[in-house]
Amino acid sequence: MPESKSRVTVHSTLTVVSDKPVKPGKSYPLSVLDHAMGFHTLHIVFYYRYNRLESGDSSDLGRLRESLSEVLSYYPPVTGRLLKDDNGNWEVKYNDAGVRTLKAKVDCSLDEWLKSANGNEERDLTVWEDMPEETKVWSPYRIQMNDFEGGGLAIGLSCPHMQADPTCATTLMKSWTEMYRRIAISHPPFFHPPSLRGRTNPNTNTISVQNYEAKSRMETPTNVKMSTVTFRFSDTIIKKCLLEIQSKCPNATPFDMLAALFWSSVTNAKSPSSKQVSLSIGMDFRKRMHAPLPHGYFGNALHFSSVSTDQSKMEEGGLDYMTQIIHDHLSSIVEEEYWSIIDWLESKKQEGGKHPPPFQMYGPELTCANLEHVSAFAAVLDDKKPVHVSYHIGNVEGEGLILVLPSPEEGFGRTVMVTLPEDQTDKLCKDPAILRLEPTMLISGRL
Missing domain, CATH: 3.30.559.10 (Chloramphenicol acetyltransferase-like domain)
Known part of the structure; x- marks a missing residue:
């Protein structure tokens, strides 16, 4: 065709x-x-x-x-x-x-x-x-x-x-x-x-280093046709959903809940392959350090971590359980984890001081990146805010990528962009758990 x-x-x-x-x-x-x-x-x-x-x-x-x-x-x-x-x-x-x-x-x-x-x-x-x-x-x-x-x-x-x-x-x-x-x-x-450079007394014995070591050895599937769909959720519906899970997850954020929702839905859209399900989470650490980096820090300040659970627990516990394990996981990450990755990357330098070759950071396992903090809708032309902002990452292969983004609506409104193998995005758009949140579909080819 x-x-x-x-x-x-x-x-x-x-x-x-x-x-x-x-x-x-x-x-x-x-x-x-x-x-x-x-x-x-x-x-x-x-x-x-x-x-x-x-x-x-x-x-x-x-x-x-x-x-x-x-x-x-x-x-x-x-x-x-x-x-x-x-x-x-x-x-x-x-x-x-x-x-x-x-x-x-x-x-x-x-x-x-x-x-x-x-x-x-x-x-x-x-x-x-x-x-x-x-x-x-x-x-x-x-x-x-x-x-x-x-x-x-x-x-x-x-x-x-x-x-x-x-x-x-x-x-x-x-x-x-x-x-x-x-x-x-x-x-x-x-x-x-x-x-952001390696320390005099490096530490490469952390959970994050184990995660990056494993990631660097992963093989990425190729020749899989990927497609992207975009969901926009209103402030009202996100607040309502957070209220529903408040008794079990009192401190849950919109990201915690949406990451849990899409992790579960993507897992259901795939053919089951293992009892253990994992999610790689990418987050900006500029403001999560004891001495925060300036907002204008020019360069990369992303950290990837991994959370996993049994698929049976995911199914039994539902959204409450999945939201809580994501929240607990992110709350447990300390600054030493960020520095240990810098130390580890420095330790991998080749003879002469050449940096090690890069590998796939957004994947190849299912990855969810928290970008809800980016000031996309503050980029105003005259008096006009953007009506929509999309983010795409090149060379996303493997299990797929979930991006949680801000929305033009202030408050808890969020936009979620999902890139998956094409057959899975079709299933995702029909998932009752997602449709219950009454998303508006954008840039999805679905009228």
């Missing part, structure tokens, strides 16, 4: 450089945690009810281009180029090469797209490009401006994951929109990769 024609047409490309030139010869080394994420890419799409032409943005992007040039002056690693140092490790050479920016037209309205597009189609709104062998002239950050018929704009931001995690990339976008609105940048970038 032939593939349908894309509704997104890229019609021009330009390069946006920073307002202020950088001093020649400077470079920015990537941290050990940055190198560990080298297997993945990051792609974010911000949707706005914003008409560029009505807002005075001419064919060369007008105010959007001007404010991007201004904000890039604060982010020299974004405009630089990736090169390897004498040890074979990645660093960003500061220069004025700029950020590649694409302009595209979408052959439908914004509302029609949100209702009818699917997760694979949404990829067309961002740039998906493998890093070339020769990186001297390659722009690692790509921005794609997508205009919808009748107004509406989607801004797609793409980069290698080793240069930014979701928190970092979202803060970059928020800083751009603040510059656009002529207000102060609320979380200026903080560039200091040595702040």
Whole structure:
């Protein structure tokens, strides 16, 4: 069956450089945690009810281009180029090469797209490009401006994951929109990769190290067709659900409950293969440390841990039980676990100080990442908040990925994006436990 024609047409490309030139010869080394994420890419799409032409943005992007040039002056690693140092490790050479920016037209309205597009189609709104062998002239950050018929704009931001995690990339976008609105940048970038490096007295004897060791040896299934569906849950329904389980899980968070719900539902959608079921949980640790990293910390600050239970207990205990074990697991993680992973990665350096090769972090086991803290809906253009924000991680293979994200509705409203083998997403969309929460389906191809 032939593939349908894309509704997104890229019609021009330009390069946006920073307002202020950088001093020649400077470079920015990537941290050990940055190198560990080298297997993945990051792609974010911000949707706005914003008409560029009505807002005075001419064919060369007008105010959007001007404010991007201004904000890039604060982010020299974004405009630089990736090169390897004498040890074979990645660093960003500061220069004025700029950020590649694409302009595209979408052959439908914004509302029609949100209702009818699917997760694979949404990829067309961002740039998906493998890093070339020769990186001297390659722009690692790509921005794609997508205009919808009748107004509406989607801004797609793409980069290698080793240069930014979701928190970092979202803060970059928020800083751009603040510059656009002529207000102060609320979380200026903080560039200091040595702040996360191995200690003088390393500790590699922790549960987290055992988890990463096992992850690094896992084989990833290939040639499995994956698809993505997006569910949006209201503040009212999340509060109601938390109230229902309050007697057994009094301190449960929206993430605890949604991770438990989707872990259970994905397990039910799969063919049973073992009595033990496991979930890898990814979380940002910037603010979970005794000396917290600044909001603007530029780089990767993600930690992955693993929780497991018997499938029989999952079925018997239901949502209450699953929520509680996730909550207890996350509450038990101490700062030493984060540092031990940095120590372990440092201990794996090869001769000459070269960082170890990356492996799949989001997987290959079922993974759920907590991104409910990202300030996606604070990226405001004029007075317009995004109507929707999507996050995609490149090279997600294996059992699948669950992303718990904020919602445009303030309070406990949440968006959940799920990427699974195609046959499982179909089952997930019909799961009574999920449908009981009355989700709105977005970017799922289901009208």
